[in-house]
Amino acid sequence: MAKRTTKNQSTSPEATPETQVTVQTSAQPENWSYSRLTDFDIYLFRAGKHTRLYEKLGSHVVEVNGVVGTYFAVWAPAARYVSVIGNFNGWNKGNHPLKVRWDSSGIWEGFVPHIGRGEIYKYAITHESGRELEKGDPFALWWETPPQTASIVWDTWYEWKDDYWMRNRGKFNALNKPMSVYEVHLNSWRRDPSNPERQLSYGEIADALVPYVKEMGFTHIEFMPVMEHPYDPSWGYQITGYFAPTSRFGTPQDFMKLIERLHEENIGVYLDWVPSHFPGDAHGLYEFDGSHVYEHPDVRKGYHPDWKSYIFNYGRNEVRAFLLSNALFWLDRFHADGLRVDAVASMLYLDYSRNHGEWEPNVFGGRENLEVISLFQELNEAVYKEFPDAQTIAEESTAFPGVTRPTYTGGLGFGMKWMMGWMNDTLRYFQRDPYYRRWHQDELTFSAVYAFSENFMLPFSHDEVVYGKKSLVSKMPGDEWQRFANLRLLYTYMFTHPGTKLLFMGSEFGQTSEWKFEGSLDWHLLEHAPHQGMQDCMKALNKLYRSEPALYELSFVQEGFEWIDTLDRENGILIYARKGTRIKEQVIIILNVTPVPQTDYRVGVPLEGTWVEVFNSDDKAFYGSGLLNEKPLESEPKTWHGRAASVQVTIPPLGAVVLKYQNT
Structure with a gap:
């Protein structure tokens, strides 16, 4: 096998001299006996209850009997032979074999001295049938940059400096606090202005993104995977590397620094998490040891027809432990403040995107995936x-x-759960010609019927601006x-509707x-x-949302919302x-x-006294026409809209007005 290019170990400031040794070694001596796994670890793993597998499996630089090297442990239950291969042994699968544990766990482990x-590296695996494979490490903490496919021995050591945020996170991340989320795709938020083909590093992204998000007033960022x-x-x-941030932009520690810098500005970080499916790439999880290890062996449960990818075997305890550990890993080692769980609906239903005869009912004859239901319950119990x-935030589009x-x-x-019904109804309504909206007001008012059945997040995500759907303004x-007036009106409705908010970049x-995943946002548009x-x-809007407790304190209960009038369809x-x-x-x-x-449009108000305009989407500063209510509005004892007091208001075209009671 041809020698492959290795990473330059000396480039990392965190690397220590003893872990940089890359002496060519012979086969592993038989007297090396070291394991990070206890009997209790094996019990939890086989029971599907282990939530810290990343501390045990994968590669870990350790010292054994005074010798620094790397311990490897991998789950390959259908293998008859497993070894570690890399530049350190010329990619020779016979030099560093691992030993299978005696306890029938299917875990192979071993210590390779003098590498760090x-x-x-990869694992060379021989299946019981004799089939040979080369696989990356499912628990690798760093990988080569694609299209290279090897894993890299690394660690998650980092001296965090976000103590204030972590101590006070409950004050910023609670359900009774404002939550305005900016969804970001790292590869395409911004490119190097002098060379649009060049991707920015994690550090360069931080230099631009952190001050921008702070200036815009978003409370959180959600990173797409x-x-x-x-x-x-x-x-x-x-995903092929579930425990590693992509190396496209730097090291794991570089990504930690990006999160830290956001936390230093009191900005929370949510990560997209994808437990629903994984690709069939040769170096990934698919047929990991030559058998169906991570994916369900039944194609009706193990293959996703929409995404041409493979579905985890949620009934296999070791796979459940892998997923539970992965979720907690990002909260633990990377200080993530939450996980947005992708494609929950596709996991909950056995017949999702399947025709009659292409799925098998559960033991009760239903379409619900009972194994997934119990997994989500265990996941959320463990996280909280x-x-x-x-x-934890579910992307779930059904009435489950x-x-x-x-x-x-x-x-x-x-x-929380994404409010997909609200999103679909709202966009359908706003795309209508204003003349015809009078006959479709229910598309806006219907959301109040079920708005408090769940803790909803209102999403305008990346999915709404691709594949011919057009951008929001278009x-x-x-x-x-x-x-633009319609879009300002739409956003005002969004930010004053019950629920937390999410808006895709751009x-x-x-x-x-x-949105174009391969290029930057069109930042030049801001010249217009x-x-x-x-x-x-x-x-x-972000400032309004964050400064008015009425807009966030009771977002998930009926007491926080009241219709005043929905009947004036003629005037819209x-x-x-x-x-x-x-x-x-x-x-x-x-x-x-x-x-x-x-x-002079009369509006019934719930309290007598003075009302002042605190926001108007038609402000000239927003490219509006400037039709404002600049003077305080004194209520009159004139019954209107079923209220004993009312005020007269100027309402701009395709605009929104927000009035606040002046508490004197």
């Missing part, structure tokens, strides 16, 4: 036990009951001014083209007034109130979904 941090993946067009959702200030309800009541135990009807300044105005509007006016824990800290939101302005 930075060494590239950062785990190692071989194929850029998968956007990171086809070990990291009570973290959040109790996704965000406690497991002790039969729920799945997630912290979905809006009318001329340029109307499209949407905050009105990106006009669809409509886009600069949109960006300023988003800054103002919708009015509702948002309430906090203090009765006088409430706001009224008035939406005008037509291009016809309204003056």
Whole structure:
């Protein structure tokens, strides 16, 4: 086998001299006996209850009998031979065989002296049938940059400097706090301006991204999958290295530094997590030891027809332990503040994207995947036990009951769930010509019927701006001014509707083209007034959302929301109130979904006194027409909308007005 290129170990400032030794060694002496695994570890692993497998399996630089080397441990239950191969032994599979444990766990382990941090390696595996494979390490902490496919001996040692955030995270990451999430794809948020083909490093991304997110006022970032993946067009959702941030942008410690810098600005970090499927690449999890180790052997449960990928065997205890450990790994070693769990619906239903005869009912004759239900319950119990200030968020698009309800009541135990119904209804409504909206008001009002059945996050994600769906601003009807006015109105509705918020990058300044994963956002658009105005509007909305407790304190209970009027379809006016824990800290939101302005429009108010305009989407600073309510509005004892008091308001075209009670 041809010698492969190794990483230069001396380039890492964290590497220590003793772990950089790469002396050519002979076969492993038989007297090397070392294991990180206890009998209790094996018991938990086989029971599917181990949540810290990354401390035990994979590669770990250790010292044994005064000799520094690397301990390897890999689960390959159908193998008859396993060895470690790399530059250190000329990729010769006979030099460093591993020993299978005596306890029938299927784990192979061994110690290779005099190799350490930075060494590239794979496992040479021979199946019981004689089939030979070369596989990367499922627990590798770092990988070669694709298209190279070897694992790298590494560690997650890092001197974190985010103590303030970690101690106080509960104050920022709780369900009764504002949560405005900026969804980011690292490869395409921004490229090197002088060379658009060059990807930025984690450090360069941090230099630009951290101050930008702080300036915009978002409370959290959600990174689309950062785990190692071989194929850029998968956007990171086809993972081969579940325990490693991609090497495209730097080392694991470089990614930790990016998270740390966000935390230093009190910005939380959510990571996309993909337990739903994995690709069939030769170096990955598929047929890992020549048998169906990680994927379900039944094609009806083990193959995803939409994504042409493979589905984990959720009923196999060792696989459950792998997934549980992986989820906790990112919260533990990388200080992630939460996980957004991808494609939950595809996991919950046995018949997802399958025709009649292509799926098998559960033991009760239903379509629910009972093994997945119990896995999610165990996952959320483990996360909230070990990291009570973290959040788990389900991308779940069906009416499956109790996704965000406690497991002790039969729920799945997630912290939040994406409100896909709201997203679909809202976009469908706003794409209509304003003249026809009067006959479709229920598409906006219907969400209030079920808004409090779950803890909902309102998402306008990457999925809405690809594959011919157009960007958000391009979905809006009318001329340029109307499209931007509609989008400002849409965002105001979003940020004043019950639930937390998520917005995909570029949407905050009105990106006009669809998202392109292989190139940068169109930052040059900010040279034009409509886009600069949109960006300023988003800054103002984030500021409004974070400063008004009525918009976040009671986001998940009916008491935080009240319709004032939904009946004026002719004028296209919708009015509702948002309430906090203090009765006088409430706001009224008035939406005008037509291009016809309204003056002296009477609105019933829940409290007598003075109301002031705290936000208007038609502000000239936002590229609006400037039709504002600049003076305080004194209520009159005139019954309107079923309230004893009312005020007269100017409502701009395709605009939104937010009034706040002046608590004197």
